[in-house]
Amino acid sequence: MILPARRSFQLVGVNAVIALFASIFPDLIGVWYVTVGISLLLAFADLLLVVTEPVPRAERFVPHSLPLGVKRTVQLRIHNTSKRSLTLDVFDHFPLEVSTQSFPLRLGLAVGKFAEPLYEITANERGKLHFPCLQLRILSPLQLWWHDVKLPIASATKVYPNFAAVAQYALMATDHHLSHMGIMKKRRRGEGQDFHQLREYRAGDSLRQIDWKASSRMRKPISREYQDERDQEIIFLLDCGHRMLAKDDELSHFDHTLNAILLLTYVALRQGDAVGLGSFAGQNRWLPAHKGQHNVQHMLNALYDLQPTTHAPDYAQAATELLVRQKKRALIVLLTNLRDEDLDDLLPALHILRKRHLVLLASMREQAIDQALNAPVDNLEDALHTAAVQHYLATREATLNRVRAAGIRCLDVPPAELSVNLINHYLDIKRSGLL
Missing domain, CATH: 2.60.40.10 (Immunoglobulins)
Structure with a gap:
C-alpha cells in the first residue's frame, strides 16, 4: 500500500x-x-x-x-x-x-x-x-x-500464571528468609513421622528417641532423628465457576488461585510429596499426582490456558469424580469462592471426600468487604452500608463454622493472602501428621 x-x-x-x-x-x-x-x-x-x-x-x-x-x-x-x-x-x-x-x-x-x-x-x-x-x-x-x-x-x-513468586520462594528458601513472605517453618527436632538418621544424644532429646541397641554397641547414648513424612499426595480441586470471575485488583480471583496453586506445588514437591489437580464447573481437567520438581512445569502447562466460566459449580459431582480417580488417601485442597447458598450442595460433597481424604477448604473473601469495613461512617447511608456488610460477614462466618463443625479445615482470606495461608496450613498438616 x-x-x-x-x-x-x-x-x-x-x-x-x-x-x-x-x-x-x-x-x-x-x-x-x-x-x-x-x-x-x-x-x-x-x-x-x-x-x-x-x-x-x-x-x-x-x-x-x-x-x-x-x-x-x-x-x-x-x-x-x-x-x-x-x-x-x-x-x-x-x-x-x-x-x-x-x-x-x-x-x-x-x-x-x-x-x-x-x-x-x-x-x-x-x-x-x-x-x-x-x-x-x-x-x-x-x-x-x-x-x-x-x-x-x-x-x-x-x-x-505468575511464576515469579516461585522464583522468589526458591531464593528465600535458599537464604532462609521465608518469614519475609509470612511463611513460618517451625522446626521440631526429631519429632517427625519418618525415620531420618541416628545421631548422638543431645540435651533435650526425648527418652523415646534413644535407640538402646545402637547405644549399647557404640557405648554412648544414640538417638533416632525423624523427619516429616514424605511420599504423601496433594490434590487441588479447582472451581472454575462464575464466582471465580470476581476481580479486586488487576488479577481475578481465579488468577490469584492459580498463583497460589503454583507456589504450593513447588513447596510440596520440595517436601517430597506428589501433587495433582482436578478442575470442575465448565473446565474439567485431571492431572494425576506426580513427584519431582519437573512436575512444576507439568502443572504450568495444565493451568496456563485454563479460564473461569459462567457455569455454576456442582460440588457433589466434582467430589464423586475425584473419588473415582484418586484412590490413595490425599490432602484435597478445594479452592472456591464460597457463598452461604452453596452450603446445601457443598457440605454433602465435603462429607463424601472426608470419608477417604483429608480436606482443606480455601475460600476467597472479596477485598471490597474489608475496605467497606474500614471506610469512615459519616451519615445514615454509610451506617446502613456498614451494617449490611457486618450482616453479610456474620452470615459468611456462620456458614464457615458449619463447615468446621463437620471436621473440615477452612480458610477464608483475601485473594492476595491465599498463597501464604495455604502454605502455612500445608506445613501445619505435615508437622501434625494428620495426613
Whole structure:
C-alpha cells in the first residue's frame, strides 16, 4: 500500500498557491502548468523508486513464556537490504491480550546496517498468544510517499500464571528468609513421622528417641532423628465457576488461585510429596499426582490456558469424580469462592471426600468487604452500608463454622493472602501428621 507523506501535502499546497495566483494573474498559468508537470514527474519517479527497492528483512524474538501481569521485553531485528539509507516506522501487530505503549517506532537505517529495537509488553490474559505480522512504513527517497508493507513474521508464546513468586520462594528458601513472605517453618527436632538418621544424644532429646541397641554397641547414648513424612499426595480441586470471575485488583480471583496453586506445588514437591489437580464447573481437567520438581512445569502447562466460566459449580459431582480417580488417601485442597447458598450442595460433597481424604477448604473473601469495613461512617447511608456488610460477614462466618463443625479445615482470606495461608496450613498438616 502506498500512502502520501507530509512532503506530498506540502507540494500540493505549493501548487495550490500558484494556482490561486494564476487565477488572479493569467500570465502565471504557464508557470502553474510547468509546476504541476514537474510535481507529477517527481511524485511518479519517487513512487517508482520506493516500490521497486528491496523491502527490509525483519525478525522478532519473543520470550518462550510470559508470566501473567509482568512486563517482558520483545526484540525486533530489522536489516536494511536497500542501497540507500532508510527512514521507516515500525508497528508490531501484538495480540489484543497484551498491552504496550511503544508504537509506532521511528527508525533510521544506514546502508547494510540493522537495528534491534526493544519494546515491553504486559500479558493481561493467560493462554497461547500469536503475533501475526510486522508492519513497516518506508519513506521514499524524496520523502513524498510511505510504502506500507506487512511482513508475515509469525510468533507464538504462552502466558502462564505468575511464576515469579516461585522464583522468589526458591531464593528465600535458599537464604532462609521465608518469614519475609509470612511463611513460618517451625522446626521440631526429631519429632517427625519418618525415620531420618541416628545421631548422638543431645540435651533435650526425648527418652523415646534413644535407640538402646545402637547405644549399647557404640557405648554412648544414640538417638533416632525423624523427619516429616514424605511420599504423601496433594490434590487441588479447582472451581472454575462464575464466582471465580470476581476481580479486586488487576488479577481475578481465579488468577490469584492459580498463583497460589503454583507456589504450593513447588513447596510440596520440595517436601517430597506428589501433587495433582482436578478442575470442575465448565473446565474439567485431571492431572494425576506426580513427584519431582519437573512436575512444576507439568502443572504450568495444565493451568496456563485454563479460564473461569459462567457455569455454576456442582460440588457433589466434582467430589464423586475425584473419588473415582484418586484412590490413595490425599490432602484435597478445594479452592472456591464460597457463598452461604452453596452450603446445601457443598457440605454433602465435603462429607463424601472426608470419608477417604483429608480436606482443606480455601475460600476467597472479596477485598471490597474489608475496605467497606474500614471506610469512615459519616451519615445514615454509610451506617446502613456498614451494617449490611457486618450482616453479610456474620452470615459468611456462620456458614464457615458449619463447615468446621463437620471436621473440615477452612480458610477464608483475601485473594492476595491465599498463597501464604495455604502454605502455612500445608506445613501445619505435615508437622501434625494428620495426613
